[in-house]
Amino acid sequence: MKLQQLSLFLENRPGRLEAPLTAIANEDINILTLSLADTAQFGILRLIVKEWETAKRVLEQAGWVVNLTEVVAVDVLDRPGGLAAALKILEDAGLNVEYMYAFSLRRGDKAILIFRFEDPDRAIEVLLDKQLHVVSAEELMSFVP
């Protein structure tokens, strides 16, 4: 149920974001979604791609420091209060969200969110228990063009 997320360390200066994206584009790897966390000085680029193993190898060979993290994709109703309801469940269960970002694709009336939990396994348990839909890697890939 968990997704593999790649994280890259980037210096926060012009042109630094383009280089790794070109490197994986050259391998014909499509980015399903990404998020960028940054300070004035450096940034952390997080990527969800289908061929994460190839992408990781290519990036590491090109000299980037790449970290592999397990994240959880959850779909919520794409309407006011949809995300808040999901977050309420997580909060009630005492689950700490390290960070989250939205998936760039929508599926019908659902929006997909990527969550980084301290304890992804327990998070999945709680989410399933509360009838939320946890999107598996296969499922995610299936509706990506």
Place this chain on the structure above:
Amino acid sequence: MSIPDSQPPSSTAPTLWNPAAETMPRAERAALQLERLRGLVTRAARVPFYRDQFAHHEIGPHSIRSLDDIRRLPFTTKSDMRRHHPLGLLAVPRKELARIHGSSGTTGTPTFVGYTARDLDIWSELCARFLVAGGLRPEHTVQVAFGYGLFTGGFGLHYGIEKVGATVIPAAAGNTRRQIDIMRNLAPEVLICTPSYALTIADTARDLGIDPRTLPIRYAHLGGEPWTEDMRREIEEQLDIAAFNNYGLSEIIGPGVSGECQAHDGMHIQEDHFLVECLDPETLEPVPEGEPGELVITNLTREAMPMIRYRTRDIARIYREPCTCGRTSIRMSRVTGRTDDMLIIRGVNVFPSQIEEALLRVEGTTPHYLIEVSRPGTLDEVHVKVEIHPEIFSDRMDRMQALCERISREIHTVAGIRAHVDLVEPRSIERFVGKAKRVLDKRNLKD
């Protein structure tokens, strides 16, 4: 000139090799130093380099009325040695030399140094003193894992050990597995090597499935490179030994200028043979006692190559408080840096080695780093650029920021300055062959 004869350690003072010299009352030693300094000026006048300078400044033995008069004498630098390459600073005919050693040449052209037979005898005596101070007894066996060659470490310690009457295993440097084999077969009590090599021995033992703490070594005399108290603790713990520091440099004699006693509280300077000043490297005035300064050393008894006020570029502190061991000499701290890479940041002297120590404490390894100093307004600003590597990278921003803060805090603890820590991409800091360039000073500090 009289040199006290060395004596075997007596049973009442087992940690003193030469009690008469090592516990000499300070006033008496100062008188001896003054007498030897005058003799040195006489002998140095046989070296054209010194003769010219003495003539220019109208200096002779008569100019030395007190030890403070040493400040009337000129300095000698590494470039003076290079200008008189290979043996232009000899004060004796070449045929009087018993041995020639050389510097490692890590900071430029290698420099050669000559010894007469008497110089070698004194050198062995000086090594014997710090070896015995660390606990060496005639019944002990010592494994010397220093290079035997032009480097002064191997032969210097070798003859010091023989002088004490202990057994030497001249294992020489390298082939760590064989070193461990020798240790396990011959059970030496003492190890002589560089501090980093002591850690290599521990690592290799573990690779061989041997607990390094079970090796027979009981203590080690380590030297030949700068090291830190943290490193000492690590070595002592990993090998279950006591580690002693000693100091010396080939230009002056080699190991034996100073060494630690059982108190592990600074190194006793062998003042009957060396006059050591601690000076501000900018003003060349003495620093207040106990403050760090450049060691400037005069070798009072050297026949072949007298060195007058040799600027070592090594930074250390010198202190006069009496030691619990009974030796009456002044002591020096470990070398905490070099003047050639010393930075003064907002009035604080900072050495790249201190930044390195801080990084080591936080990360457990030393990454590639660069210290950038600038002065955007009136105040100095320091940025320490640290290359990211897989062990310290996290996808979580809070962890990355905490890492920067931890490094910054540790730098403050070790070096006493506030520094901005900038994490940078791998391989973004320029690589150098040989010694790394660790400092980029963008301030314009010239007048």
